[in-house]
Amino acid sequence: MQPSRNHPVDSVMVRQRAASFTSRSIKTEAKLAGIRLAISMLDLTTLEGKDSPEKVRALCRKAVRPYEGPIDHPVPPVAAVCVYPSHVRTAAKMLTGTGVHVASVATGFPSGQYPLEVRLRDVTAAVESGADEIDMVINRGAFLSGRHGEVAEEIRQVWQACDGAHLKIILETGELETYDNVRRASDLAIEAVDSAGVLQDGDVFIKTSTGKISPAATMPVTLVMLEAIRDHFLSTGVRIGMKPAGGIRTAKSALHYLVMVKETLGDEWLTPDLFRFGASSLTNDLLRQLLKGLTGRYMAMHDFSEA
Amino acid sequence: MNPTASDTNEHHTSPGWDYSPAPERTPVELDExxxxxxxxxxxxxxxxxxxxxxxxxxxxxxxxxxxxxxxxxxxxxxxxxxxxxxxxxxxxxxxxxxxxxxxxxxxxxxxxxxxxxxxxxxxxxxxxxxxxxxxxxxxxxxxxxxxxxxxxxxxxxxxxxxxxxxxxxxxxxxxxxxxxxxxxxxxxxxxxxxxxxxxxxxxxxxxxxxxxxxxxxxxxxxxxxxxxxxxxxxxxxxxxxxxxxxxxxxxxxxxxxxxxxxxxxxxxxxGGKSPNIIFADAAIDQAVEGIVSSIWFNQGHVCCAGSRLFVEESIVDEVVDKLRHRMQSLRVGDPLDKNTDVGAINSAEQLRTIERYVDAGEHEGAIMHEVSADPLPTKGFWHRPCFFTGVQPSHLIAREEIFGPVLSVMTFRTPEEALTRANNTPYGLAAGIWTNTGAKIFEIARKLDAGVVWCNTYNKFDAASPFGGFKxxxxxxxxxxxxxxxxxxx
CATH class of the missing domain: 3.40.605.10 (Aldehyde Dehydrogenase; Chain A, domain 1)
Structure with a gap:
């Protein structure tokens, strides 16, 4: 494997570019189509210590039918439900045959501060319980101390443990702090899985955050990661997926992200196979804006189911 | 136009999403x-x-x-x-x-x-x-x-x-x-x-x-x-x-x-024929953004447009690939649409001038790159954003001001060569330097014959900042x- 070139990032210009996507005017049909697209890209997530089977079941129902009310044109199901490993069985049972994926965080989420064998066992257990997508965390301690080879090797082993399940690699960009680090970690993660064997489009995603650290996803950070994905595509033809997670709460903000993906990677990435939103509260704002577009009226938040 | 809107029952929608027309509707009252x-x-x-x-x-x-x-x-x-x-x-x-x-x-x-x-x-x-x-x-x-x-x-x-x-x-x-x-x-x-x-x-x-x-x-x-x-x-x-x-x-x-x-x-x-110099250690993606705003801003009708791009030889393929990729996302068309990036050429006369230079560039053996996406409007004066590679410093498109969305890309190997080529012009209005090395910025900037030198940015204006040229x-x-x-x- 040829070591990749260092890709420095200029923070002023990357922020300026990211801000430029927010000035696109997305109205009428484009807005409604964009909202539907965003709903189909959601990883509906609950990652709390107090999660219960009941809450997971409610989330799964919401995932398959995001809006229960009368609507001309049914709302598409979301892409996946994302839970802790202990709830995978409950989710898998609810989602079999629905087309909605079962994603599980693993590898000692969210800190990853466990021995590698424990993290790998975590992955295997989640896959055996029925998860077809694994959201792993990288070893930030090793990354920040410069032990990049170690981080890459761990990612390779996790990818092998996935055993056919798709992998989302969480960089936890809020802990990496600089755009240079975000870019380096993105390149490192992509190259680690790429070196482990032939990749298909959408087998692997890179993901911004666990949602447990602030700041979570931001537009400039996501842009830097999209640029790493684009560069990998230009040199190999393989499409890596992207998942910003945490902090995206409004339909307007989701549309800004879609604009950024469209103009950085192209329309080919505008599918749940290659782009996801990790979110919990975003869903109902998307629904609310969709119904506003269809009916001309805003509905109350209590008109939408909570989970 | 919009495949995702019509087949939302499918779990996996086919990719594609386009922006609806977004015309600016503020009325303007004009006398006859x-x-x-x-x-x-x-x-x-x-x-x-x-x-x-x-x-x-x-x-x-x-x-x-x-x-x-x-x-x-x-x-x-x-x-x-x-x-x-x-x-x-x-x-x-x-x-x-x-x-x-x-x-x-x-x-x-x-x-x-x-x-x-x-x-x-x-x-x-x-x-x-x-x-x-x-x-x-x-x-x-x-x-x-x-x-x-x-x-x-x-x-x-x-x-x-x-x-x-x-x-x-x-x-x-x-x-x-x-x-x-x-x-x-x-x-x-x-x-x-x-x-x-x-x-x-x-x-x-x-x-x-x-x-x-x-x-x-x-x-x-x-x-x-x-x-x-x-x-x-x-x-x-x-x-x-x-x-x-x-x-x-x-x-x-x-x-x-x-x-x-x-x-x-x-x-x-x-006028100007301002150089933009990209060193191999630059933040390339942001430099590409800088190129976009330096040559395609206002259809290239900018006196300080960075119309000559000098790229360090080791990264020229990467820069050209990225520039071509980025050019695809530029939206050319109705100036009053809020999503338009490149509007109309100011006059028929200016369009003829631009076309004459583009013809000369191709005639002299440079290679033209443009994206032929959506058709241009039939009425009005239009020119797609484009750039030339394989440009020699003696080519007309490398020497004369085109005042249009046309960029000439050239290469260099050493900072000294970059400087010599950048200054080899009768003009001296503006220049851009792209590098992640602070010392290089100061060294090159003071040797450039230009009234304005932008470092890791381009086309930034402020009333408090003097603007003007040399030569x-x-x-x-x-x-x-x-x-x-x-x-x-x-």
Whole structure:
């Protein structure tokens, strides 16, 4: 494997570019189509210590039918439900045959501060319980101390443990702090899985955050990661997926992200196979804006189911 | 158009999502015909000549505009001369109030003015709204601040106004250039006769409306529309004490000759063939953004456009690939659509010039790259953004100013070679450096013959920052204290 070139990032210009996507005017049909697209890209997530089977079941129902009310044109199901490993069985049972994926965080989420064998066992257990997508965390301690080879090797082993399940690699960009680090970690993660064997489009995603650290996803950070994905595509033809997670709460903000993906990677990435939103509260704002577009009226938040 | 909207029952929608048309709908009220703005009122031209101002995106006539003759110019200069004494004697803080009022009124009518700027000139509404108008207002605000503080701008000296200033502006940033010219002149106690460019007179005439709304004393600013002859009459008028010109080097040279020996002050902001230098250690993706804004901003109708790109040889393939990729996402079309990135070419004549250069580039053996995406509108004047590789420094497209969305890409191996090639031009207006190494920035920047050097950015403007060129790009500065100096004597 040829070591990749260092890709420095200029923070002023990357922020300026990211801000430029927010000035696109997305109205009428484009807005409604964009909202539907965003709903189909959601990883509906609950990652709390107090999660219960009941809450997971409610989330799964919401995932398959995001809006229960009368609507001309049914709302598409979301892409996946994302839970802790202990709830995978409950989710898998609810989602079999629905087309909605079962994603599980693993590898000692969210800190990853466990021995590698424990993290790998975590992955295997989640896959055996029925998860077809694994959201792993990288070893930030090793990354920040410069032990990049170690981080890459761990990612390779996790990818092998996935055993056919798709992998989302969480960089936890809020802990990496600089755009240079975000870019380096993105390149490192992509190259680690790429070196482990032939990749298909959408087998692997890179993901911004666990949602447990602030700041979570931001537009400039996501842009830097999209640029790493684009560069990998230009040199190999393989499409890596992207998942910003945490902090995206409004339909307007989701549309800004879609604009950024469209103009950085192209329309080919505008599918749940290659782009996801990790979110919990975003869903109902998307629904609310969709119904506003269809009916001309805003509905109350209590008109939408909570989970 | 929109596959995702029609098959939402499918879990996996087919990729694709396009933006709906987003036309800016703010109405603009235009008269059928406009007179000359002299001594505080619109009047019919004594020349009895008129011409039409058209929308370059549709070729539709927007309004009939007066073509000022020598007699009209003389009337305007006499009005300015009569108004100059009282204007200069006005309490400086009172002069400042007028400038503040102009600035505020521009802000209040910003959207309407932006729409008109895009209709008359072809530039995307995104740019007229976010760049031209805010900067135009800022220039008046900034110079309003100086009006009663001139003694502090020139410590130990006593600045006095020059008299009547004849100001001739180009068609690429019509209202903004009017602001660049008028604001410092007025702040220093001069009065003005402004001659807008032939193809873009309308926002200047709207500015005349604003000057009336804020009760600017008659004669302080006069606006005489017309073409080259009108400008020549203004520049040659014996009572004009100062000529400020922004435009082509060709006309600049004519003006310099005509002003020689007359005692008139002269500042010229002329053409450019500005170099953008990308080193291998640069942040490439951000540098590519910089290239986009340096050559395709305002259809490349920018005097400081970074039209020569020098890329360190080891990264040229990467830069070219990324540039081509990025070019695909530029949206060319209706200037009034809020999502348009590249609008219409300003005039049929300018389009012919651009096409002539592009033909010459291909003829001389350079390789043209453009993206042929959606078809261009059938009416109007259009040119897709493009760039050339395989360009030799001796090629016409590497030497002459094209003033269009056409970039010439060349390579270099060492910093010394980059510098030599960058400076190998009759022009010296602007330059860009892209590197992640701080020391390199300082080393290269001080050796570049350019009035403005941007480092890891491009096309950034501010009223406080002087702008102007070396060599055949002209002399004199606009903006900041340097700019004030062009409008005073000691």
């Amino acid at each position: 015909s406009y007179g000359l703005f002299i001594d505080g009122a619109f009047r019919a031209p004594k020349s009895r000549k008129r011409f039409d101002s058209i929308n370059p995106a549709t070729e539709q006539t927007l309004a009939s505009v007066a073509e000022g003759g020598a007699k009209d110019v003389d009337d305007a200069v006499q009005a300015a001369k009569a108004a100059q004494g009282p204007w200069a004697r006005l309490k400086p803080s009172e002069r400042a109030k007028y400038l503040y009022r102009i600035a505020r009124r521009i802000q209040e009518r910003a959207r309407e003015l932006a729409v008109l700027e895009s209709m008359d000139g072809g530039k995307p509404i995104k740019e007229s709204r976010d760049v031209d108008l805010p900067l135009a207002a800022q220039h008046f605000f900034y110079h309003a601040g100086w009006a009663d503080k001139l003694a502090y701008a020139f410590p130990g000296r006593t600045p006095r106004p020059l008299g009547v200033c004849g100001q001739i502006i180009p068609w690429n940033f019509p209202l903004l250039m009017a602001a660049w010219k008028l604001a410092p002149a007025l702040a220093c106690g001069n009065t003005c006769v402004l001659k807008p460019a032939e193809t873009t007179s309308l926002t200047a005439l709207k500015l005349a409306e604003i000057l009336r709304e804020i009760d600017l004393p008659p004669g302080v600013v006069n606006i005489v529309t017309g073409a080259g002859e009108t400008g020549a009459a203004l520049a040659g008028h014996p009572d004009v004490k100062k000529i400020a010109f922004t435009g082509s080097t060709e006309v600049g040279k004519v003006l310099a000759r005509s002003a020689a020996g007359t005692g008139k002050r002269l500042t010229l902001e002329l 055949e790009s002209g002399f004199g500065r606009e903006g900041g204290r340097h700019g004030l100096k062009s409008y005073v004597k000691f």
